[in-house]
Amino acid sequence: MIKALLFDMDGVLADSEGISLEIGLAYFHSIGVNAVKESFASSLGCGERTFFDKTAAVLGVSEPPYSYDDASAFFRKEYIERIRDNQIALPGSCIVRKAREKGILTALCSSAPEWKVRANIEAIRLEDKDFDFIASGKDIKRNKPEKDIYALALIALGVDASDAVVFEDSEGGIISGKRAGCRTVSMLTTITREQAEKAGADAVIENLSSIPDFSDGEDLEAALFPPDGKVRYGAVLIRPGKNDVPDSVLIEEARKAREHGYAPYSGFRVGAALLSAASGKVYSGCNVENSSYGATICAERNAITTAIASEGVIGIEKIAVYSDDDPPAPPCAVCLQVLAEFSNPDTEVLLVTPHSDPIRYRFSELLPIPFIFPTMR
Numbered sequence: 001m002i003k004a005l006l007f008d009m010d011g012v013l014a015d016s017e018g019i020s021l022e023i024g025l026a027y028f029h030s031i032g033v034n035a036v037k038e039s040f041a042s043s044l045g046c047g048e049r050t051f052f053d054k055t056a057a058v059l060g061v062s063e064p065p066y067s068y069d070d071a072s073a074f075f076r077k078e079y080i081e082r083i084r085d086n087q088i089a090l091p092g093s094c095i096v097r098k099a100r101e102k103g104i105l106t107a108l109c110s111s112a113p114e115w116k117v118r119a120n121i122e123a124i125r126l127e128d129k130d131f132d133f134i135a136s137g138k139d140i141k142r143n144k145p146e147k148d149i150y151a152l153a154l155i156a157l158g159v160d161a162s163d164a165v166v167f168e169d170s171e172g173g174i175i176s177g178k179r180a181g182c183r184t185v186s187m188l189t190t191i192t193r194e195q196a197e198k199a200g201a202d203a204v205i206e207n208l209s210s211i212p213d214f215s216d217g218e219d220l221e222a223a224l225f226p227p228d229g230k231v232r233y234g235a236v237l238i239r240p241g242k243n244d245v246p247d248s249v250l251i252e253e254a255r256k257a258r259e260h261g262y263a264p265y266s267g268f269r270v271g272a273a274l275l276s277a278a279s280g281k282v283y284s285g286c287n288v289e290n291s292s293y294g295a296t297i298c299a300e301r302n303a304i305t306t307a308i309a310s311e312g313v314i315g316i317e318k319i320a321v322y323s324d325d326d327p328p329a330p331p332c333a334v335c336l337q338v339l340a341e342f343s344n345p346d347t348e349v350l351l352v353t354p355h356s357d358p359i360r361y362r363f364s365e366l367l368p369i370p371f372i373f374p375t376m377r
């Protein structure tokens with residue numbers, strides 16, 4: 001059961017990797033070295049010394065005018081200035097407080113210098129007391145990808161590695177968490193899903209806001225690591241299969257379904273087509289109006305009921321909604337609630353019209369806080 005959450009800071013709780021990169025680039029430019037973003041690729045997430053020294057080595061400038069001390073001073077001055085006016089809290093960083101309310105311990109394990117860790121905590125509107133333990137670069141000799149910072153946190157919290165979960169966003173950080181024996185969840189803020197899986201991540205999520213509501217450590221365990229490779233889609237757990245149906249197929253099915261829309265009252269026909277996560281099959285529906293207007297059923301809900309009648313409970317990977325509106329019409333609030341039962345925050349919603357390019361949303365952008373019955377979360 002999960003007893004502790006161990007968080008990396010940059011790219012997990014704070015949206016600061018981009019700022020750090022910009023300052024790193026500005027430093028090398030200030031000494032006349034033409035660095036590019038890719039120069040930092042192998043030096044992210046492993047502390048400030050690695051960030052500069054390794055990049056300097058990659059660029060072939062380990063000698064003066066490069067100096068780690070100058071780079072470090074340059075970085076500190078610029079960083080404090082830039083985060084002052086920036087909203088750098090990443091979505092879902094409030095999970096730190098929520099976890100503690102639910103009886104789960106929290107630790108911050110950042111390889112960054114202590115001044116940066118403190119500045120970030122303040123900038124993301126948390127406080128030191130929201131963490132049971134805070135470790136920064138100064139507390140360990142060997143940085144990530146070594147296990148030391150996470151091993152230290154486990155000792156400080158008195159928690160076994162098997163009961164702790166690490167949240168990371170870089171390859172070095174994932175390797176560090178795994179070497180400490182913890183299950184490690186990767187965000188997609190800094191690396192791709194393929195890179196995260198290659199580094200050994202046990203689960204991959206877009207960001208911390210993708211984690212559904214939880215009531216305790218056991219509940220969170222089931223949400224992050226569902227048994228048998230199952231993934232949570234709203235109120236249901238589904239094992240996703242092969243889902244390589246292109247958008248164009250979904251859009252065409254929604255367009256065809258719209259042609260059957262029964263809309264003699266509004267004249268506004270709508271078609272919807274969804275992709276079932278388990279089977280990879282596409283199901284469509286259209287709106288069906290009624291003389292008693294309130295008995296009308298929308299296209300999205302008809303697509304859902306058709307899918308469930310055909311294969312049982314579904315998880316929705318993607319849904320296209322086709323209407324003749326500009327901008328394209330989103331699902332109504334009732335449909336969003338019905339979609340929420342079978343969707344996860346990353347479910348894609350494509351809004352389509354004949355007039356313009358489809359607009360793509362994540363489900364969580366359209367309905368950030370869905371209601372799911374407590375026993376089904």
Ligand code: THU
Nearest residue numbers: 266268270287298299331332335
């Ligand atoms: N409609 C849908 O089919 N889906 C939605 O999410 C929004 C509204 C239909 C219902 C009704 O037949 C017509 O659009 C006008 O409200």
